[in-house]
Amino acid sequence: MEDIISRNKIPVLVGGSTSLTIPLLQQTLKHHYIILGIMLVPHPSSYQQLIETRGDAMVKQGLLAELRELKALEKTMLQGKRDFNRGVWKAIGYPEFSPYLDYDGASDIKREVLYHQGVTMMRASTLQYGFNQLEWLRHTLTPFLHQQKVATISLNVTDKQSWAAEVEGPALSMANQFFHGTHSVTPVPGKVSNPRVVFLFGGSSSGNDPSHVKAAKDLSLELHRNNITLIYGGGTTGVMGAAARTLVELSSLSSVHGIVPAALAKFEENETGQSHMSKFGSRTVVRDMHTRKRLMIEAVLNGGPGSGFVALSGGYGTMEELLEVATWYQLGIHNCNVCVLNVDGFYDGLLDWVSKVSEKGFIGAKDRTIIQVASSAEGLVRCLEGKTQHSEQRIIEWI
The missing domain is CATH 3.40.50.450 (Rossmann fold)
Structure with missing residues (x-):
């Protein structure tokens, strides 16, 4: 934190880590800036569909090759004392595919079964990780912002096709109104309600x-x-x-x-x-x-x-x-x-x-x-x- 603050520049957090978000906001609030929080919350149906396809996409992009490198590194550094709860070894994909990577038998059927089990478990772990982040947004970040009287809007994200109409447009409109108007936000009228x-x-x-x-x-x-x-x-x-x-x-x-x-x-x-x-x-x-x-x-x-x-x-x-x-x-x-x-x-x-x-x-x-x-x-x-x-x-x- 001290190193980030000493740079005297606007920090941009990228990725899934939430540990620095509130400390950085606390530093920002000390300067009495006018702050608007915009939260993008995935709609459950679209998020689940994304997770369904993400595992296969990661494998196609070379995930297994990376995991094999991790396995070789594990042998060198951990000397057989495996720990999936620390460091890079807990990365999503490695614990789930370990039985597949460990298998050195001759049965192609067994290897195929272990592979599909790895894909299934990785989807489940990724989904769980994402919902842990959503819980953090709801029960940690949102109460913090409300306590600090930070104006906050929440927008549902459904798919790429509707991004401009349902997310980008409303977000820019409300942000423009907030910073150049009364520092309050009027929700942009939405389209038809979600299906039953x-x-x-x-x-x-x-x-x-x-x-x-x-x-x-x-x-x-x-x-x-x-x-x-x-x-x-x-x-x-x-x-x-x-x-x-x-x-x-x-x-x-x-x-x-x-x-x-x-x-x-x-x-x-x-x-x-x-x-x-x-x-x-x-x-x-x-x-x-x-x-x-x-x-x-x-x-x-x-x-x-x-x-x-x-x-x-x-x-x-x-x-x-x-x-x-x-x-x-x-x-x-x-x-x-x-x-x-x-x-x-x-x-x-x-x-x-x-x-x-x-x-x-x-x-x-x-x-x-x-x-x-x-x-x-x-x-x-x-x-x-x-x-x-x-x-x-x-x-x-x-x-």
């Missing part, structure tokens, strides 16, 4: 009654008719697989996005004997369940009006996800509708339990209607479009 997004829960099994799979297909038809994007757990079997495949057939690959942890992706491939196919839409592989759930929920929150959460018939996992988003609604973390498609009374037991919980005084009368019920696919879409039950301001303020 549904986070769909449901079973990886089909159940004993074909009506559950039929309901999933009927729902996909309604999602297609209403131009609603489906976000789900990335499975290819059961109720969820039927919903995803049907919507892709009716709409396009971009209408369905599955997000799955690497461990579950590998398990399903072993169970079914096949890898994820494009007929189930696009897919993002992440490191763990928490990242998976966060991405899916953020996709709904960034969706247009009428986005929400939908549960089809399912087991423990479906119940866990349904009750979690209902709890988050109760706490005021989101205000999207939570709806279930009650196929042949499948959810009657759960709804009876909610009524009993309310009668016994464990939830308020208003909260017993957080989970809304539809008996048909058409009714479920109307459920999503309806006004949320709790329109008043919540007491808890979430950052």
Whole structure:
């Protein structure tokens, strides 16, 4: 820091490091400059698509050759005492491809498997790293700027084609207004809202009654008719697989996005004997369940009006996800509708339990209607479009 400050020049930070950002801002604030912060936040869908292609691009640009050089350097410097948590050895790509680089067997099939595992894990690590940076922006940098009373604007980045219209133009316009006007910012009117997004829960099994799979297909038809994007757990079997495949057939690959942890992706491939196919839409592989759930929920929150959460018939996992988003609604973390498609009374037991919980005084009368019920696919879409039950301001303020 002392060396940077002593140069008496404007510092420009390039790259992913965030450790110097706030110290440099603190030095800048001492000079009482007029400061405008512009944050560029990637839209979840476009960011995930970028990560999907980045790994292959890095390999084509010579990543493996660089990693082999690192491996040779590791042998010389570390003498077999490998540590992926320090220095250059923790660079994204090296830990993930180490099993591939270490393999000296004769099996080409084994080598190919290790290579694809490396690509998958590198995508997951890169995605996790990016979301750690987004968390830093939200929970560290933004509160710091607000505390210092720095005017800040945030712009969503979707793709290269829309950069000039959605990012560059609005940023320059607001910056010009800020520095040459009143030192305040008026948001530039945006274009149409983002498309609607549904986070769909449901079973990886089909159940004993074909009506559950039929309901999933009927729902996909309604999602297609209403131009609603489906976000789900990335499975290819059961109720969820039927919903995803049907919507892709009716709409396009971009209408369905599955997000799955690497461990579950590998398990399903072993169970079914096949890898994820494009007929189930696009897919993002992440490191763990928490990242998976966060991405899916953020996709709904960034969706247009009428986005929400939908549960089809399912087991423990479906119940866990349904009750979690209902709890988050109760706490005021989101205000999207939570709806279930009650196929042949499948959810009657759960709804009876909610009524009993309310009668016994464990939830308020208003909260017993957080989970809304539809008996048909058409009714479920109307459920999503309806006004949320709790329109008043919540007491808890979430950052």
